[in-house]
Amino acid sequence: MKKSPPVTPFHGTVSAGPDYRPGSPNHIIAKPVHSPETLRRLDLYRTGGLIGDVSGLTFLLVVFVLPLAVLVISSLSASWSFPELLPEALSLRALQYVSSQIRPILLSLLSSSAYSLLTVGFVFLLSLLPARALARYDFPGKTFVDALLLIPVLLPVMTFSMGIHVIFLRLGLSDTFAGIVLILSIYSYPYMLRALISGYLRIPGQYTTTARNLGGSFLYTLLHVELPMLLPGIAAGASVVFLVAFSEYFLVFLIGGGAVPSYTGYLFPFLQGSDHSIASLLALIFLVIPLLLFFLMEGIISTIYKKRGLEA
Amino acid sequence: MKLRGGHIITLHLLPLLIPFAAFLLTGITVTVLQSLNLGFPFSNTATVQTLSARAADTQAVSPEAGGTVPGLFSAYREILQSPFFYESVRHSLFIALVSAAASVAAGTALALLIWRTRRAVKKYTVIYKLPLILPHITVAFIVLILFSQSGILSSLAYKLGLIGELREFPNIFYNKTGTGIILSYIWKESPFAALMILSLLQSLDIRYLQTGSMLGGSYFRNFRFLILPHISPALHTSFIILFLYSFGAFDIPFLVGESSPRMLSITVYNLYFREQLSSRPQAMAVLTLMFLFSLIFISLYTRSVSSLNPKARKV
Numbered sequence: 001m002k003k004s005p006p007v008t009p010f011h012g013t014v015s016a017g018p019d020y021r022p023g024s025p026n027h028i029i030a031k032p033v034h035s036p037e038t039l040r041r042l043d044l045y046r047t048g049g050l051i052g053d054v055s056g057l058t059f060l061l062v063v064f065v066l067p068l069a070v071l072v073i074s075s076l077s078a079s080w081s082f083p084e085l086l087p088e089a090l091s092l093r094a095l096q097y098v099s100s101q102i103r104p105i106l107l108s109l110l111s112s113s114a115y116s117l118l119t120v121g122f123v124f125l126l127s128l129l130p131a132r133a134l135a136r137y138d139f140p141g142k143t144f145v146d147a148l149l150l151i152p153v154l155l156p157v158m159t160f161s162m163g164i165h166v167i168f169l170r171l172g173l174s175d176t177f178a179g180i181v182l183i184l185s186i187y188s189y190p191y192m193l194r195a196l197i198s199g200y201l202r203i204p205g206q207y208t209t210t211a212r213n214l215g216g217s218f219l220y221t222l223l224h225v226e227l228p229m230l231l232p233g234i235a236a237g238a239s240v241v242f243l244v245a246f247s248e249y250f251l252v253f254l255i256g257g258g259a260v261p262s263y264t265g266y267l268f269p270f271l272q273g274s275d276h277s278i279a280s281l282l283a284l285i286f287l288v289i290p291l292l293l294f295f296l297m298e299g300i301i302s303t304i305y306k307k308r309g310l311e312a
Numbered sequence: 313m314k315l316r317g318g319h320i321i322t323l324h325l326l327p328l329l330i331p332f333a334a335f336l337l338t339g340i341t342v343t344v345l346q347s348l349n350l351g352f353p354f355s356n357t358a359t360v361q362t363l364s365a366r367a368a369d370t371q372a373v374s375p376e377a378g379g380t381v382p383g384l385f386s387a388y389r390e391i392l393q394s395p396f397f398y399e400s401v402r403h404s405l406f407i408a409l410v411s412a413a414a415s416v417a418a419g420t421a422l423a424l425l426i427w428r429t430r431r432a433v434k435k436y437t438v439i440y441k442l443p444l445i446l447p448h449i450t451v452a453f454i455v456l457i458l459f460s461q462s463g464i465l466s467s468l469a470y471k472l473g474l475i476g477e478l479r480e481f482p483n484i485f486y487n488k489t490g491t492g493i494i495l496s497y498i499w500k501e502s503p504f505a506a507l508m509i510l511s512l513l514q515s516l517d518i519r520y521l522q523t524g525s526m527l528g529g530s531y532f533r534n535f536r537f538l539i540l541p542h543i544s545p546a547l548h549t550s551f552i553i554l555f556l557y558s559f560g561a562f563d564i565p566f567l568v569g570e571s572s573p574r575m576l577s578i579t580v581y582n583l584y585f586r587e588q589l590s591s592r593p594q595a596m597a598v599l600t601l602m603f604l605f606s607l608i609f610i611s612l613y614t615r616s617v618s619s620l621n622p623k624a625r626k627v
Contacts, residue, residue, distance in 0.1 A: 046427065046428060046518050046521065047428050047429065047430045048428045048429075049430075052428050052429065052430075053429050053430055053432075053433045056425045056426070056428065056429050056433075056437070057429070057433060057436060057437070059425065060425075060426075060437060060439050060440050061439065063499075064439050064440055064442045064443065064503075065439055065442070067454045067457075067458060067499075068442065068454075070454075070457060070458065070464060071454065071457075074457065081462065082461075082462040082463075082466060082467055082470070082478050083466070083467040083470035083471060083478070084467060085464070085467050085468060085471060125327065126327045126328050126331065127327075127328060128327075129323075129324040129325070129326075129327055130324060130325050130327060130328040130329075132324055133320075133321050133324035133325050134325075137320075137321050137324075139318070139321045145325065148332075149328060149332065151336060152336065153553065154552070154553065154556055154606070154610060155556065155560075155603065155606050155607075156556060156557070156559060156560020156561070156577070156602055156603075156606060157560065157561065157562070158560055158562060158577055158580055158599055158602070159340065159343065159560065159599045159600075159602050159603040159606070160336055160339040160340050160343070160603075161339065162339075162343055162580070162584065162595070162596065162599055163338070163339030163340055163341065163342035163343035163346075163596075163599075164335050164336070164338075164339035164342075166339075166342050166346070167335065167338055167339060167342060182331075182335070183335075185331070186331060186332075186335050186336055189328065193328070243444070243445060246447075247445075247446070247447030247448070247450075248447075249447060249448065249449050249562075249563045250561075250562040250563055250566075264447055264449065267447075267449065267450070268449055268567070271449055271450070271452070271453040271567060272567060276457060279453060280457075283446075283450045283453060283454075286446070286447065286450060287445060287446070290445050291445070
């Protein structure tokens, strides 16, 4: 009888991977569990210790949060001129202005949110099946299609949008809400496509096969087996697409032509003007919607996962 | 069976390929056609503006009306003869190159800084993503408030006694080098580069660094020979994306750009919307040249990267 190889000491857990088949050791997942002491020592090669933490966080605060704090102070100032480090006097003038203009501001925020959300939905419908094909199937010219579909992110926006503007004029889509949703979708779908492709790559193909073998139709499998597992990918793609659409200025300005209200369009003249305190407040208001949506989405997704007993 | 599989794939891809062909490819084609003075079947008769364009065009096109026939390449000829065009090209290339390289470098430093924080504070480092949420025009405004001659940093420099008066603070806006535009791009895009780099850093096995250190490698050598090769695909991808973005983007130069030299996007905008209708083919010609340049840039860059490092993933 052959002598079995020496067993190396292993601290950790061994489990069967998602596509485990008896006799396929490659699919066994081994997770080493390090002692806290080992972890600390391993971490020393990566981290900068307490000094690294403190100086790193301070740097991030100064570079990324302080400028926004400056916007807050500026929006509350009556006048703030060189060489004062803080405004000479505070006033609620900007707030009063915004509350007097609340109707057009809300209208533009609502319009921007509406076309951005519609873009997210439309882009999702457009990219779901292509992402499935690009992740699941191998076909001739796949690399080419993959690269071709990246064009809107890589090429300068103007090179295709000016031509599309001419087509939209012809089709009567310029200066319309639908036109804006369409141009933003054409511009931003690669983000959703990428997110869905990586989402599909994480789902083992056997799940689909099993569902189909058990008699599920293509649509049923798509909606009830694949879609729930795609949720994190959809959320990631949706947030990027929403942000891109919501903060786009040029395309909305080109296709909307001022006929469709948008928050970036409302904001722009103020940013150009000399009243920095109103401009600062309006710029801060811009942040509210994306932040709100992110918290909302985090909440919704974790509730869905808890209900279904899945791990997020 | 094979045929059926092919059909399934085609059907799967159609939802994207149809709008892609109908709008994106047609849009680029219209741009090219109009740059060759050929795009007029597409002009819209319903709007007054393009009606007059049509009138002007037919006048120019039909020799009976006394106009001369514009040649296929007349728009290109006019652009290539204008010194402003070359100035614009140089300016755009300079801004794109500097801002993309600086954003990738700053993004690498940022990613390393975040990566080096310990588990307990890691969750607070998300604040680096703030510029990702802000639109470009707001970013330019923030940089304007901070860095203009009457801005916060100028005031700070005055209080610290570094400058005696407002004029001594370097003027970065509306100067010839586009420093304001570049700073705005760096603040906005370095978190993007950091995001891409971080996702690769998280998959770097710390034991490599441990081994490197045990073999006597300094932190710099570890960075140069272990970390850098590991993150280089993200560096190349983000450089290409950021370079082409700042090369052709409109928002920031429109808000804080100088009028001379102008970035190409602003030149196109002015040619198309602010000058006579007869200069629209020139705007489209500039766009066509930008399009060709971008294609050549992508293919040359990916080729040189893959010849340097055969393992590097292409975009």
